[in-house]
Amino acid sequence: MLSKQFFFTLMTAAGLAAASDASDVHQLKTDNFDEFIKSNDLVLAEFYAPWCGHCKALAPEYETAATELKKKNIALVKVDCTEESDLCQKHGVEGYPTLKVFRGSLDNPSPYSGQRKHDSIVSYMTKQSLPAVSVLTKDTIDAFKTSDKVVVVAYFNADDKASNETFSKIANTHRDDYLFGAISDASVVEAAKVKAPGVIVYRNFDEPETVYEGAFEVDAITSFVKTTAIPLIGEVGPETYAGYMSAGxxxxxxxxxxxxxxxxxxxxxxxxxxxxxxxxxxxxxxxxxxxxxxxxxxxxxxxxxxxxxxxxxxxxxxxxxxxxxxxxxxxxxxxxxxEGKLKPSIKSEPIPETQGPVYTIVAHNYEEIVMDEEKDVLVEFYAHWCGHCKALAPKYEELGALYFNNPDFAKKVTIAKVDATLNDVPDEIQGFPTIKLFRAGKKSEPVDYQGARTVEDFVKFIKEQGTHSVDATDALANKDTPAESAGKAAPAASEAAEEESTASASTEAAAEETKHDEL
Structure with a gap:
């Protein structure tokens, strides 16, 4: 399936860069993390695990970006979650690598949403260091035009507050995507040969300057910038995939x-x-x-x-x-x-003859199961080669049985899964596994699941977010018999085994994903 999950950086065999005095990436621990964050105005933090394939692929890119951003007083740090598990848990880390942007405070960090290549990291963090709209002068505008791959500059009359507000709204929405600047110097506006209010998009590809000549409106300018920011014939890769997907x-x-x-x-x-x-x-x-x-x-x-x-x-x-x-x-x-003369191709596995506690979705029964307006349907979009999905499978089966085996619950809730690499489904998927709740009566507005991958947390999510508010908490608490409970390992041993299993599965996934060479 072609979707956002393939936007991930190509897995490589490169190992994590060895920690050394020469590294510009700061290795932080629990005892110095808080102090470092508070003493730096802008920090990008990577929470990683040494066995994680994606982390290994990111490491050399992260090192290069750190060296470049050091010149701009933007710090890059990393935290080994296998050694600093409490710190990572405190910051809500559930997968590796997790990257977050801190602004001189531990409160409300924002997720890093750029690409995992050094130039994208540099570009993204540079944008984070600037205001949404940089106020330009005749002395700074020339350098600003070439400061990124795509730069958007508005030319205003000094007293045009309405256009300024419109442009600021666009910039605030897309500040992570492009650099925005504005200038009201009459001599510069005249020299640019643009009628104020006007916009020029500067690029380091195709035509270097493209003038917007339409109405000064948010939607129209946004559409123009998105279209102009993409080369006439570009190249799809980890760097560009998201831009193509968001172009609409x-x-x-x-x-x-x-x-x-x-x-x-x-x-x-x-x-x-x-x-x-x-x-x-x-x-x-x-x-x-x-x-x-x-x-x-x-x-x-x-x-x-x-x-x-x-x-x-x-x-x-x-x-x-x-x-x-x-x-x-x-x-x-x-x-x-x-001209609309072609019909789309649909890839689907065969429709299963029977269903179990976790319903198996394929392209040909997707509408029937997922879009059932009478039920809340929790769907796991997975890949058969994904180690994280394999680690989740037994818990997800347990969750499915919890609702499937209770006639009252089964009428209102369906637990389902679909292999998104073998079946075409209409949903854009950002990674494996992706889990969404399609609520009864609200199928066009699925809710993404972002919590911990435990049966207890899934049950809570379905209760709080589902249309029917089905509460399976008591059923979950009562499902174990004393004999079953006696046979369980001690909590610490259990958790250690689970951690080892997850690590093993993730290592397996990294090796398998290397074969796939996905975007």
Whole structure:
């Protein structure tokens, strides 16, 4: 399935950078974490585990970013959660790596939502260090224009408060995405050859300057910036995936092998991409590095290959791989797509003949189970190769049995799961496992589950968030018999075994995910 989970950085075999005096990443512990955070205006903190594959992949990028950001007095720190478990628990760490932004205080840190590459980390944290809109002068504007890949500058008349407020609203909403600046110097506005109020987007690709000439309104300017921020023919990778997914328009992928094949399609498709600019985004994708990604578009790993995805509905339109993929074929296919002549491809496992305590969802029974307006349906979106999902499985089965075996509960609550790599579902998934509650009567507004992965916490979540407010607390408390309880290990041993099991599963997941080369 093509979704946000593939936005994760490509797993590599690189190990965590060895701690040394030369490192610009501060290794913190419980006894110095609070003091360090309070004494620095802006800190990015990584909570990690040494066995975590994603953490290993992040380590060299994090080190490079730390060195660059040190010049701007922005500190990067890391905490080993296998050694500082209480500290990590205190800060709500439930997965690795967890990255949080602190602003001179331990209160209300914000999650880091950028990419896990050094230049993205630098860009993101630089934006965090600046106001939503930087006030520019004739002496600072030239340097500001080239300070990031995409820079948005508004040109105002000095007394135009209304336009200033409109631009500030846009900047506050998208400050993590782009740099925003504003200037009201009449001589600079005149030199820019823009009619005030006006906006110019500066880029380090394609045309370096693009002027917005429409109405000075939030939605119109936001749409323009999002469209302009994406290259005419870009490249899909860990750095760019989120931008394409959030653009809100279909994405056309060209899977290519090598620079020569890439150059052929980039050059040959420019006119087509320009024709559909703002309606379809065109991008190449490295088939050598991300070949497994093709299966999420219902393509075989045969190159070159082409597919279009409607990102908002997660619908896939793969080009027939029994035919030769030529520039002319891509043009005809893309034009047919734009005219609504193509039907989406649907990937689905067979519908199970019987169901158990945890209902198995596939693409062909998704609507029947998930969209049942009479029931609260908790859905786990998982991957068969995901170690975290495997670690969760026995608890999730226990949860399913709790409701399935109680006739009153079963009428109101369904516990379900779907392998999101083998079935097309309409939901955008950010990672494995992702768990959502589709509430009776409110199916268009699912609630994401963010709590601990325990049966007790799932029960509480279903009670508090579900339409039917089913309370299975007593049923859970009474499910164990004395004999069963006597056979349990001591709590400490139990927790240690669980930690070891989770670590093992996560290590397995890291190894398996390396094979998938997902975005």
């Amino acid at each position: 328009i279909p994405l056309a992928y060209v899977f290519v092998e090598g620079d020569e094949q890439k150059a052929k399609f980039v050059t040959g498709l420019k006119n087509l991409a320009a024709k559909h600019k703002g309606k379809i985004n065109f991008a190449t994708i490295d088939a050598v590095a991300f070949g497994a990604h093709a299966q999420n578009l219902n393509l075989e790993q045969k190159w070159p290959a082409f597919a279009i995805q409607k990102t908002e509905k997660n619908e896939k339109f793969p080009f027939d791989q029994t035919k030769e993929l030529t520039l002319e074929a891509i043009e005809e296919f893309s034009n047919d797509f734009a």
